[in-house]
Amino acid sequence: MRKKQRTERIVLNEIEITDAGSEGKAIARHENKVIFVVNAVPGDIADVQITRNKKDFMEGKAIHFHKLSDKRAEPFCEHFGLCGGCKWQHMQYQYQLFYKQKQVVDNFTRIGKVEMPEINTILASERETCYRNKLEYTFSDYRWLTHEDMKPENREKMNMNALGFHIAQHFDRVLDITKCYLQDEPSNLIRNAVKDFCIEQGLTFYNPRHHTGYMRNLLVRNTTLDETMVIVVFGEDEPENQKLVLDHILKVYPALTSLMYVINTKHNDIISDLEIQCYYGNPYITEQLGALKFRVGPVSFFQTNSRQAKKMYDIVKQFAHITPDKTVYDLYTGTGSIANYVAGDAKKVVGIEYVPAAVEDARVNSVLNDIINTEFVAGDMAKILNADFMAEHGRPDIIITDPPRNGMHPDVVEQLLLAAPERIVYVSCNPATQARDLALMSELYKLTAVQPLDMFPHTHHVENITLLEKLEVPKVN
Secondary structure, eight states: OOOOOOOOOOEEEEEEEEEEOGGGOEEEEETTEEEEEESOOTTOEEEEEEEEEOSSEEEEEEEEEEEOOTTBOOOOOTTTTTSOSOTTTTBOHHHHHHHHHHHHHHHIIIIIOOOOOOOOOOBOOSOSSSOOSEEEEEEESSBOOOTTTTSHHHHTTOOOOEEEEEETTEEEEEEEOSOOSSSOTTHHHHHHHHHHHHHHTTOOBOBTTTTBOSEEEEEEEEOTTSOEEEEEEESSOOHHHHHHHHHHHHHHOTTOSEEEEEEOOSSSOOOTTSOOEEEEEOSOEEEEETTEEEEEOTTOOOOSSHHHHHHHHHHHHHHHTOOTTOEEEEETOTTTHHHHHHGGGSSEEEEEESOHHHHHHHHHHHHHTTOOSEEEEESOHHHHOSHHHHHHHOOOSEEEEOOOTTOOOHHHHHHHHHHOOSEEEEEESOHHHHHHHHHHTTTTEEEEEEEEEOSSTTSSOOEEEEEEEEOOOOOOO
16 A cells, blocks of 8 residues: 655745734734644744644744744743743733733624623733642653754763653653743752652653553642642552652651642542542641632642632622622532632522532631631532522522633523523633623623633633623513
């Protein structure tokens, strides 16, 4: 059989980059076709090598620049372009904010086609670096080789073990990280110390293809109260080596609040269904938002940018306009951070969440803050949010909803319309699915406020908070 010849790569010359789009890619146009371009910034003029050519769009990468945009910035991380975590580092922050806000407007006008009020100016992140409170690193015995690594003089002495982040579209390849700017110290200190120690001790790093190797994952969580949790995931149960690694971490950073470990022999990296052991300190760390404190366990969900979470919850309270006679539902409540944050203004808050462990965390957080007017229910939102549920817990006057990226299930939207609260505050990390859901509710609700918020600088992601107010139905004579 003849091998199919590889299609020759197309290079388009002097293409003007005009916009920034999804997945951190820039946008250009050629002969009425959209091109999604990596390694470019709006305002660049570049030669673009096409890597994918479909009927309605193309994908490519900028390989030569004729003009550099005045929106460009010098990336500060040595791993930029490979790691894939901060794809907009080469764009000045003020323009990142501009294109994030534009993303909200574009999605609402093109997808939702809803009538929009004047959109509030996006709120910048208090920090542009070291803003994350959680990072997960992966051990690998098959590191991604950079151009520098590929030089003959370097390959001869190359250690193929890595501790860092997965390369996009390569589940078995990990980029070894020297310094990451996403999280405060001691994140880099601990990661590098653990990697070096494990190599010195001859401990094997994980191989996801063969499901072998002792060192598997390393998670670091911290809070604005300077508390730090480290979770080590071992691929095998070897108590002597566990003690060796864990004691070394305590030696490197004795100020840890919590040191935990778990044995994961499964073929996936999920640890929420495994027994996580506390080796030192508390089995949780504590975060504070405003006057409230929240316990964060090893698998607890908590907003990843704590400082921006405080701003976001304040906007939610402002939009919800809760008074002491109102019953509030908090959908997709997670560990109840929003529910507990607004409970002081309400008659009662009912939080609904799919994950039972998160519901237990939410209840603990209520007790921790002496909050007595919250109820938390575990269950599938699309199944339990119905007339019987509302009869038992009280019909909501206000609903706050913060669904995952894929938005709300159509059955949930239908129940919101049947419940018909006075106001709905919709928090979203995906304006596209948010716009879709708002369109489904537009016959009964008017969009009256829109507030974008930047939770993740140097990425294309944007958080968006909207207020829906119930339309007045004309009385029939």
